[in-house]
Amino acid sequence: MKTCLITGGCGFIGSTLINRLLGRGGIKVINLDLLTYAGDIDNLGEAESDPNYVFAQADIVDTETVESIFENYDIDAVINFAAETHLDRSVKNPVIFGRTNSIGALNVLNVAKRAWEGKGGFKKGAVFIQISTDEVYGALGPTGLFLEGSSIDPRSPYSASKASADVFVQAYGSTYRMPVVIARCSSCYGPKQHREKLVPSLALSALDRKPVQVYGEGLQSRDWIYVDDLCEAIEAIMDSGKANEIYNIGANAEISYKDLVYFIIGRVRPGEENDLVLHSPERRGYWRRFAVDTSKITKELGWTAKTPFSDGFDRTLEWLERSRHRI
Numbered sequence: 001m002k003t004c005l006i007t008g009g010c011g012f013i014g015s016t017l018i019n020r021l022l023g024r025g026g027i028k029v030i031n032l033d034l035l036t037y038a039g040d041i042d043n044l045g046e047a048e049s050d051p052n053y054v055f056a057q058a059d060i061v062d063t064e065t066v067e068s069i070f071e072n073y074d075i076d077a078v079i080n081f082a083a084e085t086h087l088d089r090s091v092k093n094p095v096i097f098g099r100t101n102s103i104g105a106l107n108v109l110n111v112a113k114r115a116w117e118g119k120g121g122f123k124k125g126a127v128f129i130q131i132s133t134d135e136v137y138g139a140l141g142p143t144g145l146f147l148e149g150s151s152i153d154p155r156s157p158y159s160a161s162k163a164s165a166d167v168f169v170q171a172y173g174s175t176y177r178m179p180v181v182i183a184r185c186s187s188c189y190g191p192k193q194h195r196e197k198l199v200p201s202l203a204l205s206a207l208d209r210k211p212v213q214v215y216g217e218g219l220q221s222r223d224w225i226y227v228d229d230l231c232e233a234i235e236a237i238m239d240s241g242k243a244n245e246i247y248n249i250g251a252n253a254e255i256s257y258k259d260l261v262y263f264i265i266g267r268v269r270p271g272e273e274n275d276l277v278l279h280s281p282e283r284r285g286y287w288r289r290f291a292v293d294t295s296k297i298t299k300e301l302g303w304t305a306k307t308p309f310s311d312g313f314d315r316t317l318e319w320l321e322r323s324r325h326r327i
């Protein structure tokens with residue numbers, strides 16, 4: 001049986017992956033999570049009783065604790081999700097983003113290297129998977145897509161901290177020949193996402209009949225991927241990804257901000273769109289487009305996203321309506 005260390009497993013994507021892996025069977029999961037405001041132990045309610053699940057509340061920056069996990073368990077794979085993830089918070093308080101997203105990732109990477117490195121090379125089958133974001137590439141103009149070989153050009157403290165981790169991971173791959181993979185994911189949505197993020201916050205505003213602002217034409221756009229599709233892509237990388245590669249993960253489902261707002265309000269409060277959308281003049285420098293080319297992961301690992309945004313949103317809304325009293 002393989003043993004996998006998942007950091008940040010009480011968050012949105014990490015908890016979804018852990019529940020999927022335990023459901024699949026044949027894998028032991030060690031979840032290391034600090035339980036910041038973004039982590040929710042209830043995301044793993046069913047896992048608690050699974051003998052193949054272990055939870056450790058700890059900080060990824062804490063070397064001794066991460067080392068003790070490698071001493072106590074024979075770890076085959078690390079998937080590093082743990083991060084500060086809210087862009088607006090990174091603008092207000094960038095230092096914690098550098099601490100967790102850059103130094104924390106480097107710390108886990110370095111402990112894994114020391115644990116896996118032997119006289120004959122690295123432990124057979126071991127892999128360190130860094131969960132990164134398409135935001136490290138910067139923003140696109142109206143056309144084109146980012147490829148895995150595109151240069152990085154982060155534009156926010158959040159994306160700078162994630163890019164810095166990516167660069168360390170690549171450096172460990174080339175300096176020590178450590179088996180590492182970077183997954184650069186587009187914007188994700190689904191059940192269990194923190195209410196501060198765009199899709200749940202728009203849905204909650206619509207449920208509460210709170211108006212939402214659209215600036216100018218609202219053309220800034222993102223490629224939205226449903227969380228189970230993203231986790232399926234990470235599983236494909238765990239199963240058959242090649243070491244020292246970068247894989248873009250996206251859904252080829254770009255939606256402009258304005259279309260997203262109208263879609264969500266129309267779904268939650270049909271016919272009330274014109275009352276609940278407020279239009280304001282364009283904010284300077286706010287035009288942004290993020291989208292990745294996913295042909296590499298499709299060609300090499302046979303993965304493509306399957307869930308249309310409307311289906312994924314309905315599942316997200318159903319969860320939000322059920323859980324809004326406690327999130």
Ligand SMILES: NC(=O)c1ccc[n+]([C@@H]2O[C@H](COP(=O)([O-])OP(=O)(O)OC[C@H]3O[C@@H](n4cnc5c(N)ncnc54)[C@H](O)[C@@H]3O)[C@@H](O)[C@H]2O)c1
Pocket residue numbers: 007008009010011012013014032033034035036037038039040058059060061080081082083084085086100104131132133134162184185186187188189193194
């Ligand atoms: N959500 C998205 O749209 C998206 C898109 C691309 C990439 N990503 C990346 O995927 C990963 C997971 O994103 P998410 O949306 O699930 O995040 P999230 O904010 O929901 O969860 C982050 C988790 O990390 C934990 N954590 C934070 N600091 C920690 C620390 N110092 N030590 C240990 N644990 C710590 C939190 O407690 C939380 O459980 C992140 O690395 C993020 O950059 C997310």
